[in-house]
Amino acid sequence: MKLIYDTALFFFSRGLQTFKRASPKITALVNGREGLFIKLAEFRIKNPGKLAWFHVASLGEYEQAKPVIQELKKRFPDFKVVVSFFSPSGYEYAIKRPQENVDYITYLPFDTRSKAKKFMAALKPDIGLFVKYDLWANHILEAKKRRIPLFLFSASMRQNQIYFKPYGQFFKQVIHCFDHICCQNTETQRLLQQINYHQTSVTGDTRYDRTKAIAQSPKSFPELRDFVWKKNIITVGSAWQEDMDLLIPLINESDKFKWIIAPHDIDPDKIAEWKSKINKSSQKYSELPLKPETEVLFIDNIGSLSSLYQFAKIAYVGGAFGKGLHNILEPIAYGIPVIFGKVKKSGKFPEAQISQEYGCGYSVENEQQLKNIVLELSEDAHYLNSCQNAVRLVNDNIGSASKIMDIISSKIQQS
Structure with a gap:
């Protein structure tokens, strides 16, 4: 071999x-x-x-x-x-x-x-x-x-x-x-x-430590101040075509939310295609300043997503229908519920199952399930409970880095 x-x-x-x-x-x-x-x-x-x-x-x-x-x-x-x-x-x-x-x-x-x-x-x-x-x-x-x-x-x-x-x-x-x-x-x-x-x-998993640290000191986006305060935000992280096929009907039908969408691949042609299917005013981050009528903002840069979840009432994380679920712990670290597609290989993404068991993660397979979950999370009692569960999930799992270094330190001190 x-x-x-x-x-x-x-x-x-x-x-x-x-x-x-x-x-x-x-x-x-x-x-x-x-x-x-x-x-x-x-x-x-x-x-x-x-x-x-x-x-x-x-x-x-x-x-x-x-x-x-x-x-x-x-x-x-x-x-x-x-x-x-x-x-x-x-x-x-x-x-x-x-x-x-x-x-x-x-x-x-x-x-x-x-x-x-x-x-x-x-x-x-x-x-x-x-x-x-x-x-x-x-x-x-x-x-x-x-x-x-x-x-x-x-x-x-x-x-x-x-x-x-x-x-x-x-x-x-x-x-x-x-x-x-x-x-x-x-x-x-x-x-x-x-x-x-x-x-x-x-x-x-050290991702709990990392995501909590980011959530405690996220990047500042003063240019988005007016955009994020007028309506509740759904932030979509790592969106693939399969995710947008699910999301676009909801974006077009619902007037309760504004949307921040970070594509997995920053392809101008793909973003243009998605924009053409959305019947609400949309623009790219690179086209700032934001127009007053904009309701859908596409993030066409890298490195901002983990901090953009700070504005979200609900997060949707993509990738589950394709090559693999993106990091759902990033939005959970802000104490908000997260929706994602049905994971094909659950063993590869154990956090998906864990988040569902805690009651802050929601798996969907089709448009109707997505609409139902968003409707449930629009109820104050259900939403508050989900947020509390997200906080509990992170707090129950932080401290991994310290445990790892306890083990490594003993070896370093022996050498």
Whole structure:
């Protein structure tokens, strides 16, 4: 299996080089990694000493890492923190903005044995921390060879993953490289024990810590002041076509709300198509100032969504009908109810089920169900109860970062 893995990664990286002009994403994936080792070595020459390496797949996992990074810097201020990304979308967003508590941001090289060795030789980490998933075997095996303590946190695993298959022995070996795995839930812990991995703790999901921190200090939008106070707002996060097919009839029929809609993909043509189907005055954020008659505002920028939920009476979070549900904990952290599509893979998004059990999350499959839920939430008693349940859900689950750092700190202090 190791030979198959290495061969596949070799041809994968070569293939990307060959076809790097096939799409902007592939171009960024390849070109962004040019000069990676030289830049990393230069950083280490200028920044010697203890270093914690965090690896994340993309922006969502980086948000999960932030509370742990903050806690690590609080306890070990002398440590440098390096974050590696695999995805261009996450890397390019992070590199363009100041990142609190992070000293350096890099791509992770493609996971060949030679590149993993060069990466570890240049980075020289004292500890490695992986977030949720995105476990690249050669980098993990190389770190283990160098006796670098490795941790996985906010882990959420499912029975159908390769680690738990009879033919997944090589990937089980990768799991066993970790010194400790901090699990989101008891199901993940049970699955790990099933493959004889027992260095586990159930420490929860750091997204609760992160979303509560954002909700306590959201970005300010003075330009939206007049828009948000005249009517109740429904904020739609990460809208896909399937979500808008559901929402547009309600937008057209209801006069009780104004709408803030953040598309998953900021495609001008797609936004124009949606605007043409809405019979109310709409405009894009980039077209500010807002017209007095505007009732539907499309957010055509990145990075604002988590703070825009502060204006919502109700949130709708998209993605469930397509590639996957976006982060419903962001609106819940503001103490408001959230509506979302029926999740196809419930094990992949446990927060959806948890929110329904608490009574602040509502799953819908069609237009009528959506209208019924919005109608229910228009009743003061039902709405207040749902808001209280949202607050209770977050308060019951914060503190994950501190628990994770308790475990990691003991290892750092031993080394």
